[in-house]
Amino acid sequence: MARMGSLSAVAERSRAKADQPWQDTDVARVAYALFLRRGGVHGHDQEDWFEAERLVRERRGQASGRRSAGSQ
Incomplete structure (x- = not known):
């Protein structure tokens, strides 16, 4: 089984999309990482x-x- 990235890496990828509208898919990725971090x-x-x-x-x-x- 492939090892998932760390929670901070998942959140960082979500942060990188900050110019895009807030999407449930970003939250879902982080929520899944939390689920895995807790041992499923x-x-x-x-x-x-x-x-x-x-x-x-x-x-x-x-x-x-x-x-x-x-920008200031």
Whole structure:
């Protein structure tokens, strides 16, 4: 089985798409990484999804902040 990238790498790929509209696919990738990181234990899907949304928003906010600071 291929080893999945780290959670931060998945979130970073999502952050790299900051110019695109916010998409559920970005959140789904991060949520799946959280699921795998926990050992694939079922029953935490909503927790994973909400945490993934938070991480993607946080990364996007940091990315837009860097762009704003760089354009001044």
